[in-house]
Amino acid sequence: MHNVLFCIYCGFSSAYSCSNQQGQGAAYSADASGTEYILLAGASMSSLTMTNATKERLVTKIHDKWYDLTDYEKLHPGGPVSMGLAAGRDATVMFESHHPFTHRSVLDAILEKYELNGSSSRDLRTLEDQHAIVEHPFNWKSDFGDALKFHVKEYFQAEAKRRNVSISAAIKAPPERWCELTLLGAIWAICLISFVRGDWTSLLTFPVSLWVFGVNIFHDAAHFALHKNWRINAIVPYLFPILCSPFAWYHQHNIGHHSYPNIEHRDPDLVHFFWWKREHKSVEWRTTHKMQRAKWFLVFWWVIGVELGLATMNDYWMLIYKVYNESVPMKRISRRRFLFHVAGRFLTIGVIHLWPFFVLETWTRSIIFAILPYPTASVLFMLNTQINHLTPGCAHETNEDWYKHQVITAQDFGVNSRFCFLMSGGLNYQIVHHLFPTVNHHHLVKLQPIVARLCEKHDVAYKHVAGYAAAIKSHHAHTVSMSYNEKEQSS
Ligand SMILES: [Zn+2]
Known part of the structure; x- marks a missing residue:
């Protein structure tokens, strides 16, 4: 079915040619x-x-x-x-x-x-099968992957010995990382107090401190990389509902994006608001995509991206259509959990925008405090998440070897910069993170040279740019290139 037609299954027009089919009964x-x-x-x-x-x-x-x-x-x-x-x-x-x-x-x-056994599983169908989402085949026999795992494990064996802990504990946050997180949390708490009091400076310091603390702890926790105790990893993401619901995040990030980066129909990050933005050649070109040639469009999208997309609409569309961004089938949940989830989302968005009218004294101050912090947090989120995969050198790369695929579809930035590390929560070490998602970001600084050396040895392109400015420039170049249809590109 052509994508501009209303899709019977999805309920709205599709980014791709839609072939989703219903399940076939019980x-x-x-x-x-x-x-x-x-x-x-x-x-x-x-x-x-x-x-x-x-x-x-x-x-x-x-x-x-x-x-x-x-x-x-x-x-x-x-x-x-x-x-x-x-x-x-x-x-x-x-x-x-x-x-x-x-x-x-x-x-x-x-x-x-x-x-x-065969008779028990003969009629079973995966969620992907039921939504006609084709599993992407990777080749798991990989000398490169074996070498990566061997040398990185070697690093953690030494680390475990040094700290006298197990390897499974050594790959999580060490005490020095917890000290860093405590400090970031304390700064955020101070900014929060200032924010609730309505101090003008907190309009900037609160969302920035929230982002820095959030990205340094939320992302690792959601990857089960914060602590060996799963309960801590499970609770922490719920401390930051402003960014998105953990339930939606697991679908979008862990199941979809991390497993299948930059693969059409599997990576949900390729089709966020596809009728406005085109980030991959698999998304059918529309005249609206011409807008992304302008610099203002990038800024505009970054300002509204989290609140309109990640934190609300993407979540609700997943609940309605049972698939996240046409790529990740939703986990089956009970009706009670469904209602609790929806209520939690409404409550979160409501509290964020309404509290100033009950706490602050003037209407002007209340309106400003109700509106401004979210776009700031959104810009920081988008800035740190769009520049790592959606670049001219990464967006359309692919390899049947999963380990090589992870490397060539990602880009590091600001390696060895402490500022870039803290500001991005370690996302600047994107390649190692994608290879070893359950490893705490604290370790990526030391693992990066090991991985880069092995990439060179196995002739796998390891991409990195100097810092934020270079990374933004490459992302913008990619966005502009995707604004042209094939006819315009060839002329
Ligand atoms: Zn991640």
């Missing part, structure tokens, strides 16, 4: 024990769930085999949040990228224990 299968697995694929809401009487089963597909990990959920060190990301979907990429240092025989032994 299917049933039973294993040897008689446990009945029921696949529900309703007419209005395609979703996969497995039930055993009243208990929902946690099933997932890894390397073309199905596993019922329900009984393993409580034993997994990442906790139910990380396990929930895999529920019902093909979790091959997350499985590989989240266990780089665990011995393969240990992983294989666990999987073998929970593997579903």
